[in-house]
Amino acid sequence: MAKSLTWRETIITAVIKTCGYSAIVFVALIFFFLLREGLPALSQVPLADLFSLRWYPIENYFGILPLLTGSLIVTVGAMLVAIPFGIGTAVFIAEVAPRWTREILKPLVELLGGLPSVVLGFLGILILAPFLRRFLDLPTGLTALAGSLLLGGIAVPTIVSIAEDALDSVPMSYREGALAMGATRWQTIWRVTLPAARSGVLTAVMLGLGRAIGETMAVMMVTGNAPVMATRWNSLFMPARTMTATIAAEMGEVANGSTHYHVLFFIGLVLFLISLAVNVAASAVVFRQKKRAERVLS
Amino acid sequence: MNRALTQRLGFSLLTLIALLTVVPILAVFAYIIARGAPAISWEFLTAMPREGMRAGGILPAIVGTFYLTLGTAIFSVPLGVAAAIYLAEYARENWLTRLIRIAIINLAGIPSVVYGLFGLGLFVFFLKFGTSLLSASLTLSIMTLPVIISAAEEALRAVPQAFRTVSISLGGTRWQTIRRIVLPQALPGIITGVILGLERAAGETAPILFTGAAFFLPRLPHSPFDATMALPYHLFVISTQVPEMPIQIQYGTALVLIAFVLGMNLIATVIRSRARAKRQW
Numbered sequence: 024m025a026k027s028l029t030w031r032e033t034i035i036t037a038v039i040k041t042c043g044y045s046a047i048v049f050v051a052l053i054f055f056f057l058l059r060e061g062l063p064a065l066s067q068v069p070l071a072d073l074f075s076l077r078w079y080p081i082e083n084y085f086g087i088l089p090l091l092t093g094s095l096i097v098t099v100g101a102m103l104v105a106i107p108f109g110i111g112t113a114v115f116i117a118e119v120a121p122r123w124t125r126e127i128l129k130p131l132v133e134l135l136g137g138l139p140s141v142v143l144g145f146l147g148i149l150i151l152a153p154f155l156r157r158f159l160d161l162p163t164g165l166t167a168l169a170g171s172l173l174l175g176g177i178a179v180p181t182i183v184s185i186a187e188d189a190l191d192s193v194p195m196s197y198r199e200g201a202l203a204m205g206a207t208r209w210q211t212i213w214r215v216t217l218p219a220a221r222s223g224v225l226t227a228v229m230l231g232l233g234r235a236i237g238e239t240m241a242v243m244m245v246t247g248n249a250p251v252m253a254t255r256w257n258s259l260f261m262p263a264r265t266m267t268a269t270i271a272a273e274m275g276e277v278a279n280g281s282t283h284y285h286v287l288f289f290i291g292l293v294l295f296l297i298s299l300a301v302n303v304a305a306s307a308v309v310f311r312q313k314k315r316a317e318r319v320l321s
Numbered sequence: 322m323n324r325a326l327t328q329r330l331g332f333s334l335l336t337l338i339a340l341l342t343v344v345p346i347l348a349v350f351a352y353i354i355a356r357g358a359p360a361i362s363w364e365f366l367t368a369m370p371r372e373g374m375r376a377g378g379i380l381p382a383i384v385g386t387f388y389l390t391l392g393t394a395i396f397s398v399p400l401g402v403a404a405a406i407y408l409a410e411y412a413r414e415n416w417l418t419r420l421i422r423i424a425i426i427n428l429a430g431i432p433s434v435v436y437g438l439f440g441l442g443l444f445v446f447f448l449k450f451g452t453s454l455l456s457a458s459l460t461l462s463i464m465t466l467p468v469i470i471s472a473a474e475e476a477l478r479a480v481p482q483a484f485r486t487v488s489i490s491l492g493g494t495r496w497q498t499i500r501r502i503v504l505p506q507a508l509p510g511i512i513t514g515v516i517l518g519l520e521r522a523a524g525e526t527a528p529i530l531f532t533g534a535a536f537f538l539p540r541l542p543h544s545p546f547d548a549t550m551a552l553p554y555h556l557f558v559i560s561t562q563v564p565e566m567p568i569q570i571q572y573g574t575a576l577v578l579i580a581f582v583l584g585m586n587l588i589a590t591v592i593r594s595r596a597r598a599k600r601q602w
Contacts, residue, residue: 043407111338139524209328237432
């Protein structure tokens, strides 16, 4: 009896341990399969052609620069929307709003985070794009700007949720100290609370950024899907095409093992590495900040 | 400028920003409900699509999304909860544990379309599952895993240490302690996290695009190796790929999709608040 108990314990512990390592295994597997299917692109397409200005796969032009700049311009636009609105709303919820408003507002914003992006894309096509076309007098509303606005909306819940947590975890005594020295609540927010929550707010922005770069469906539906190089600021008002949208739109139609197939996987590899960099940077911020805080407090 | 005035202007600005963030959210939901509700009928929910999806119902898409969510749960829940138990109850703070945490953070950040590529490479081609319910569910499971692990670990850690000490001191083994004492206490929190993870999976389109979604399949899937329709992909198809699609069906599909997703969200919220009310520690 005692023996079978020990046996069971050993087996279960082994199973749980194996599951515990699964996250590492999956990241490694994803990386491996992206390399396996994506790297052949480098031998089939010369590097200079891969980083050229023309994406036209039917005639074997595989320049991914227009897609990179497309992702860049849409994401920058999205962050210009999401940072002020995200942080502003987080500060409002954490510092300004009365308790009962906070209990309503935060779940509401998080509800937006749960809204499938395809629904936002759908409304983008039917409402946002026609509005932009009329309002800005453009030939089409399906532009990088439409993508930026939707992506901003998608990044906002991430930023609000994490930044509000960070602000909320700033000790009350910091605020009380500032107020006791005669600062107004407004000054306390800007000079004490926000700086104290800086690392959390930065993490929020980074994760919002990661969300925006990786978003696929909404962007694919509203940006007009034209792989043109974004060179000037007014590219924002023209159709664009992101890396994610390119994969989603074209992968269904390519032959397994063709050059086009490998190039799409290569783009996936680039996206994977970008998200890796963003996430490592976001967690490094937290880590460094914590270490400094420990040094100061010890 | 006077300090009180600055504060008043600043607060007004913040209020305005918060309103500009929240009001559109409410407007989106209200609009979809208002435009979609007239499309909802018994036939719409229970019939097959007809006339190239321009008439009839969306039953295969609803059932498909249900199957996909269920399939995702079958794979991701046991794995995710076990991984959370490892992190909360067994793991020591060393480099390996840190590596696991970094891996979880990175899994959470990988773009959904990259999961689609991975699923295509591993499940569809390498393991030869084909474009199927199984491939799509497995792909979604891995995407959902970080959400479930994080939420379940948090729920397990919230159980007071004293519960474990008492159980061990009464002669319980580690696993007995976890199974009979810690898990039941953490269950509501775990279920909430699981539902929120599955909610995300149910609404995703990009990971199933090339792993299991069917453009048009006017029947229910017969086996896990069958491709399937799904609500989010169906909404994408009828709003971008099918010309002269009646607008009412589009709004109706959007409404059913958000009802599905928000319904799950609501269940999670109810479980969480009821558990909080009943909790004795």
